[in-house]
Amino acid sequence: MSIENIKNRFPVFKNNSNLVFFDTAASALKVDSMIEAVNNCYSFEYANIHRGIYDLSAKLSKKYEDSRLKVSDFIKSPSEKNIIFTKSATEGINLVATCMKSNFLKKDDEVIISHLEHHANIIPWHLVQNQIGIKIIPVNINKEGEIDYDDLKDKINSKTKLIALTHMSNVTGSITDIEIINKLRKQFKIPLLIDGCQFIPHKPIDIKQYDPDFYVFSAHKLYGPSGLGILYMKDKWFEIFPPYQGGGSMIEDVNILNSTYASGFEKFEAGTPPIAEVIGLSSAIDFVLETNLEKIFSHEMALHNYALEKLKIINHIKFLGESRNKGAIISFNIEGIHYNDLSLLLDKKNIAVRSGHHCAQPLMKYYKIDGTARMSFGVYNTKDDVDYFIKSLNEVMKILKNV
Numbered sequence: 001m002s003i004e005n006i007k008n009r010f011p012v013f014k015n016n017s018n019l020v021f022f023d024t025a026a027s028a029l030k031v032d033s034m035i036e037a038v039n040n041c042y043s044f045e046y047a048n049i050h051r052g053i054y055d056l057s058a059k060l061s062k063k064y065e066d067s068r069l070k071v072s073d074f075i076k077s078p079s080e081k082n083i084i085f086t087k088s089a090t091e092g093i094n095l096v097a098t099c100m101k102s103n104f105l106k107k108d109d110e111v112i113i114s115h116l117e118h119h120a121n122i123i124p125w126h127l128v129q130n131q132i133g134i135k136i137i138p139v140n141i142n143k144e145g146e147i148d149y150d151d152l153k154d155k156i157n158s159k160t161k162l163i164a165l166t167h168m169s170n171v172t173g174s175i176t177d178i179e180i181i182n183k184l185r186k187q188f189k190i191p192l193l194i195d196g197c198q199f200i201p202h203k204p205i206d207i208k209q210y211d212p213d214f215y216v217f218s219a220h221k222l223y224g225p226s227g228l229g230i231l232y233m234k235d236k237w238f239e240i241f242p243p244y245q246g247g248g249s250m251i252e253d254v255n256i257l258n259s260t261y262a263s264g265f266e267k268f269e270a271g272t273p274p275i276a277e278v279i280g281l282s283s284a285i286d287f288v289l290e291t292n293l294e295k296i297f298s299h300e301m302a303l304h305n306y307a308l309e310k311l312k313i314i315n316h317i318k319f320l321g322e323s324r325n326k327g328a329i330i331s332f333n334i335e336g337i338h339y340n341d342l343s344l345l346l347d348k349k350n351i352a353v354r355s356g357h358h359c360a361q362p363l364m365k366y367y368k369i370d371g372t373a374r375m376s377f378g379v380y381n382t383k384d385d386v387d388y389f390i391k392s393l394n395e396v397m398k399i400l401k402n403v
Helices: 003-009 032-045 055-074 089-103 123-132 149-155 178-185 235-240 264-268 275-291 293-311 339-348 361-366 383-401
Strands: 020-022 083-086 110-114 135-139 160-166 192-195 214-218 229-233 251-254 259-261 317-319 329-334 351-356 372-376
Touching (some): 003 275, 003 293, 020 372, 020 383, 032 275, 055 083, 089 123, 089 160, 089 192, 089 214, 089 229, 089 235, 110 123, 123 135, 135 149, 149 178, 160 178, 178 192, 229 235, 235 264, 293 317, 293 383, 339 351, 339 372, 351 383
Parallel strands (some): 110 135, 110 160, 160 192
Antiparallel strands (some): 083 229, 317 329, 329 372
């Protein structure tokens, strides 16, 4: 199916055919094949996995672990054994932060983050800072809304124990140059965590090429189900890190007074896993691979550039970040109009855009604003969507300027 006709694959449009959805950066709409895979799992295949020797459990256990392999292949991981399933990307980062606090970081060690980060890659490090006294070192951004690599170079030193950066900003859309990061961290052999949530639904990734210690992303932004995150982790950390949570599945042997723990990914997957969600993610990956990620990105950026061209004509509009290397996200404000009012009235015209600080308050404070309106594009958006948005935006502006 061509991208031009792909809206037919998203059931939400069948019941709401006039919906214009520009909030994919928050969560992507759900493709029919993914919904069907989850429904089939619960309707015809469901049993608890891994410990059942009966046929239903054995078959679903294999399907679940085949999905882990598919995730591994999708990101070009060295092995499926490097893939940990969590309840969200946020939990994946918290897992790394909590385990690093236990067995790696100490007082006055430095963790570098940037002003572009989502709160999920800021607050876990605040917690570690409060608990053991590490120092958080923020990297500045330039006027285009990109990481200032010269500033990063100046801030790296022998005390730097981790660099934790977004792969793509959920506000400016700017894409981090991992190759530059790798060159800068090489001297001190600094571990790297990449938050890939915004990047992974749009472009192919190659873990072997990027060579991070940790890479996190979420299923729900990849046209998959909510309630599932993925953490890629290099082999050495499986030995260094203690268990993150205790319970079933992550044990080797349990006595009443002590226990020993599983090795590998099982060590970090306590409790009954998100079985149907993992099956759904596998189907969502099939969808983006069949559609072709390069074609998806090209389609989204063509719409982004078309919309940006139309928006630039509007008087008193200001954009947040205009990076040359970016994804299909546009954050903007219009002088004299509050972003929430704009979003509210656009909703009356069945247009969904996000407004607020986008879980990036440090970035808003860096720019000395409270928030923005944000358009973010997905595979299902069309040129007609953009035309209707621009027409409606001009109508809404007239209303708000006359209030």
